Amino acid sequence: MFEKIPNNVNLSDNKRLQRALEQWQPNFIQWWVEMGPEGFQKDDIYLRTAVSVEAGGWAHFDYVKMPDYRWGIFLTPPTERTIHFGDHIGSPIWNEVPGEFRKELRRIIVTQADTEPASVEQQRLLGKTAPSIYDLRNLFQVNVEEGRHLWAMVYLLHQFFGRDGREEAEDLLTRRSGNPDTPRILGAFNKPMNDWLAFFCFTMFTDRDGKYQLAALAESGFDPLARSTQFMLTEEAHHLFVGEMGVGRVVKRTGELMKEAKSEDVRELGAIPLNIIQKYINEWYTASLDLFGGEDSSNAATFFGAGLKGRFREADPKRYKDHIALEDVYNFEVVSNEGRLSNTDIPLRRAMNLVLRDAYKEDCERALDRWNDSLEKLGLSNRLSLPSQRFNRNIGVYSGFAFDPQGNLLSKEEYETKKSDWLPTKEDYDYVESLMKPVYEHGKMANWIAPPAKGINNKPLDFEYVRFA
C-alpha cells in the first residue's frame, strides 16, 4: 500500500525526521485549507501524484480530494559524481551541509521554498472563474505540486539544518503573499493574480524562472539539494506547459476573433485584445527577470565559487568550456554617470544571474515564436514580443531608470506619459476581469480562449476532470 508520506528517503527508518515532519504536517494541512484553492476542497479532482522516481512511472493519476493529496518526498537516485564547477571542482559532493556554507545554503533553500506556498496563495481564488473544467483541473494540479515542492524543501530544512531549519519550516507557513506585514520573500510572489491571463503569464514566465533556479540548484555540490530540485523539475514541466499553452490559446482565440471582426478591437466579441495580452507579457516577463537578482552580484559569485549553484546545464560541454569561470568577463550595457547607456565588463562569476537569465530569455523567445506562428497561420500580421531586459525593472542595474520596451533610456516624465501603452492599466485589468466567468460544464470553453489540442493523460477534453461534491 501507499505510505502516508510517499517518499524514497527511507522515512520509516529515520524516526527523528519522521517525527519532525509529522509535527509539521498538521500545520501544513491547516495552511492548505485556509490558503489553498478556495471552494473546491471537498471535490474529487483528477490529479497525478508522484509515487516513485522511476521515469514514466512516477505519475499516478486518480481522483483525490485536495486536502487528502499525498504530498511526498522524492529525490532522484544518487549517482557517483564530484563537484563539477567552482573552487571545489573535482572534490567529492557533499551529503551533509558543509559548515562554511551553511548560512548560504539555508538562504538558498528558504528562498526557493517560500515561492512554493506563495504561488498557491496567489492563485487561491482562480478556481471560481476557470474558463473550463480542464483548466480548473490544471490549476489544482499546479497548486498541489507547489505544495509538494514546499515539502521537498522542508525535508531539506528538517533533515539538514536542525533547529533553525525547523523554525524556517514553520515560518514558511506563516508568511502570506501580498500581506504588507508578513510578505513572501520575492516581489513577483506578492503580486495579485485576479484573472486567468495573469495565471497563464505567471506559469509561463514566473514558473519558468523557477525552472531555471531549480536547474541551477540541480547542479549543486550539496547533493540532497541537487537531487531534490532535479525531481521537482519533472513536475515543473507541466506548470510551464499550462502557462505556455494557456497564453497560446488566448492568443489563438483573439486571432480568430480578429479575423471575424476584421478589426483589432475584439472587445465586442468578448475576447482579449492583443495589445492587452502584450501588456501582460511585458508585466510578468519583467517581474520575472527581477527574480534572477542583480546583474552584477557578489552573492551569485559566492554561490558559484562555492559550488552551491551552477549555470543552466553546467555539465554540457557544448555550453561551457570553463567551469571555474575566473578568467572571463561578461559584457553588458549599464547607465553611465553621464546618463547614457555604455558597455561595461564584469567578472563572469559576478554575472552568473545574468548568464542564467540569458538561458531563460532564450526559452521565452521560443514560446513567443510559437504564439506568433499561430497568428501567422491565421494570416494576421500582428506579432507579440518580449520587452527589453531593461524595461520596468525593480532590481539590478536598470532599476531606478526609465526605459521603453525597446530598451531606450527615457526621462521619467516621458515614461509616465507612455506607461499606459506598455503596462496593463486599471481599465485593462477591469476588462479582463469582466470576462472571467466560470465555465463548469464538461468539455465547454469560455469564449475568450481556444480549446487545448488534447486532454490530460490521454483523456478526452470533455472528461470529468473534476467531480463536484
Ligand SMILES: [Fe+2]
Ligand atoms: Fe514549484
Ligand SMILES: [Fe+2]
Ligand atoms: Fe511550478
